Each structure stands twice: as structure tokens, then as C-alpha cells.
Amino acid sequence: MTADPLAEHRPHLLAVGYRLTGSRADAEDAVQDAWLRWDRLGDEGRAAVRDVRAWLATTVSRLCLDRVRSAPARRERYVGPWLPEPLVTTGPDDVFDAVAARQDVRMAALLVLEHLTPDQRVAFVLHDGAGVGFDDVAEVLGCTTTTARQHASRARRSVAAATAAGRLPDPVPAPEQRRVLDAFLAALAAGDVPAPVAVLHPDAELRTDGGGIVKAARRVVRGADRIARLLVALAQETGPELLAAVRPVTVNGEVGMLLPAPDQVGPPMVGVLTVADGRAVGVHVVMTPEKLRA
Known part of the structure; x- marks a missing residue:
């Protein structure tokens, strides 16, 4: 047994906490509290733990529940x-880089988890994502093992349905993502609606998360034409300087972008595209300041 199992399992535990909550801060808090509980077990209690990784993952899940x-x-x-x-x-010094490299923390994947019930989400993330047995999952949820299995099975069916409906497309290689992102930004800079429409999937969706704090669309915008008209209008309103200042970055393991805050004072906004069949099927822009501090 390693002297500090938390160091060994930290990326895995952060991934569990992040997939459950969608919050970096909540994941970090849960992992820190799990370490404190591990430390309080004492030498005898720690020696009695058969599977340290599973023990820590279930503890993180309880803390997030x-x-x-x-x-x-x-x-x-x-x-x-x-x-x-x-x-x-x-x-390389940011432990969340190892978390972001996982395919199951892509924006599209996390949005699919949002459609699960809380117990389904915990059962799916713990069993299918973290390899925790159903007996332990049941203990976390306070239910029978059979019920825990049912929660995971229903979650699996929901994820499969989202995949079949195109809401969770297969991962796309980074060069293809970058090609679509570059084409998307160039289309917006062109200033006419047909250009971005050609880059967007006909059933594309735009989500702008402003949390009621900054100006953003209050509903999901659906359809390539509606998204293009909105974004072209915004690009014209903010001027070419904003698009010129966009910087490509990796967001949740996919090619994304940092966009200057409209007031040039707050933290930069973060955008990421979900790409399928050579076009953007999802445009996600996080604008809420408290989500951008990290």
C-alpha cells in the first residue's frame, strides 16, 4: 500500500467528483475531505481497507451526494x-489536465449526465466509470444492490439513447476539431449568416451560460440558421477586435477558445465546440464569472 494513496489516485478521484457535480471546486473539496477521512482511519483502519481506490471513490461520492x-x-x-x-x-502541473484528458468529461458527455436522476448518475459514474462494485454503490445510495444495478442499467440506456440521437457523438481527433473551430471563427468574422450556417450542423444547439449575472441567451438556441443570426449579430455588436483576440485552448479535452469578456474587465469567457460529421453540432459558451475563476 502506498504511503500516500491520495497522490496516486487523485486524478481518478477528481474525475469522479467532477462528473458527479460538474464543478472543479466541489470535486477538489470532496477529494480533500476524503483524504481527511482516510487519515482519521489510523494505521489499523487503513490496513483493513481491501481496495483503497474504491474506498476513496465511494467516500468522494458520499461527500458529493x-x-x-x-x-x-x-x-x-x-x-x-x-x-x-x-x-x-x-x-503539466495542473492535476485537472489528467482529468480533462478523459473522454467522459467532454461537455457533451456531462450534459447527458444532467438528464439522469441523481441516483442513476451516482450509480453510473461509480460503477461504469470508476469500477466500484454494486454492493458499495448500494451502500453509498442507501438502497439494495438490486436497486443499484437498476439505477446503472437505466443510466446506461439513457446514455445509449443520447448517443443514438446524436447528442453524444463519438470523439473527434484534435486536428479535425481545430479545423472546424477555425472555420467557425472565420465564418463569424465574414459577417454574413450563410458562412457560419455552413459550418454548423442543421440541428446544432447553442448554450450560453451567464447564470443571470452577465448578458446571455436565456434559452438553448436550436438550429443552424437561428444560431448563425444570433452570433453574427453579436460579432457585429462587439466589433472585430473580440474575434481577433480569441485564443485557442483545450477545454475538457477538446479544442476550445478563450474569448475576452465583453467589458474587457472580467475573466475571459470559455467556448468549446462539439463536432460531428465535420460540423459543429454543439456550441457551448461559459460566461458566468464564478465558473471562470480557475
Whole structure:
């Protein structure tokens, strides 16, 4: 057993907490609290743990459970579309870079998790994502093992349905993502609606998360033409300087962008495209300041 198992398993545990809550800060808090509980076990208690990785993952899940179960009510009160706190790759010293490299933390994947019930989400993330047995999942959820299996099975069916409907497309290689992003930005700079329409999937969706704090669309905008008209109007309103200052970055493991705040004072906004069949099927822009501090 390693002297400090948290160091070994930290990226895995952060991924569990982040997939459950969509919050980097909540994931970090849960992992820190899990370490404190591990430390309080003492030498004898730690020696009795058969699977340290599973013990830590279930502990993180328990710590996140209240927040997961309260999420539906909080989402109902949330102003406008909700997006998870973005993971912007900053370099090898950021442990979240290892988390962001996972395919299951892509924006599209996290939005699919939002459609699960809280117990389905916990069962799916713990069992299918973290490899925790159903007996332990049941203990976290306070249900029978059979019920825990049912929660995971229903979650699996929901994820499969989202994949079949195109809401969770297969990952696309980074060069293809970058090609679509460059074409998207060039189309917006052109200033006419047909250009971005050609880059967007006909059933594309735009989500702008302003949280009621900054100006953003209050609903999901659906359809290439509607999205193009809105974004072209915004680009014309802000002027070419904003598009010229866009910087490509990696967001949740995919090619994204940093956009200057409209007032040039707040933190930069974070955008990321979900790409399928050579076009953008999802445009996600996080604008809420508290989600951008990291």
C-alpha cells in the first residue's frame, strides 16, 4: 500500500467528483475531505481497507451526494442554460489536465449526465466509470444492490439513447476539431449568416451560460440558421477586435477558445465546440464569472 494513496489516485478521484457535480471546486473539496477521512482511519483502519481506490471513490461520492441530489432543484432556479465549470488545460502541473484528458468529461458527455436522476448518475459514474462494485454503490445510495444495478442499467440506456440521437457523438481527433473551430471563427468574422450556417450542423444547439449575472441567451438556441443570426449579430455588436483576440485552448479535452469578456474587465469567457460529421453540432459558451475563476 502506498504511503500516500491520495497522490496516486487523485486524478481518478477528481474525475469522479467532477462528473458527479460538474464543478472543479466541489470535486477538489470532496477529494480533500476524503483524504481527511482516510487519515482519521489510523494505521489499523487503513490496513483493513481491501481496495483503497474504491474506498476513496465511494467516500468522494458520499461527500458529493447531497449536492447531486439537490442539483435538479438548483437547476430549476438557475437563470438560463447550465453548463459545467470548464476544465481549461493549463500545463503539466495542473492535476485537472489528467482529468480533462478523459473522454467522459467532454461537455457533451456531462450534459447527458444532467438528464439522469441523481441516483442513476451516482450509480453510473461509480460503477461504469470508476469500477466500484454494486454492493458499495448500494451502500453509498442507501438502497439494495438490486436497486443499484437498476439505477446503472437505466443510466446506461439513457446514455445509449443520447448517443443514438446524436447528442453524444463519438470523439473527434484534435486536428479535425481545430479545423472546424477555425472555420467557425472565420465564418463569424465574414459577417454574413450563410458562412457560419455552413459550418454548423442543421440541428446544432447553442448554450450560453451567464447564470443571470452577465448578458446571455436565456434559452438553448436550436438550429443552424437561428444560431448563425444570433452570433453574427453579436460579432457585429462587439466589433472585430473580440474575434481577433480569441485564443485557442483545450477545454475538457477538446479544442476550445478563450474569448475576452465583453467589458474587457472580467475573466475571459470559455467556448468549446462539439463536432460531428465535420460540423459543429454543439456550441457551448461559459460566461458566468464564478465558473471562470480557475
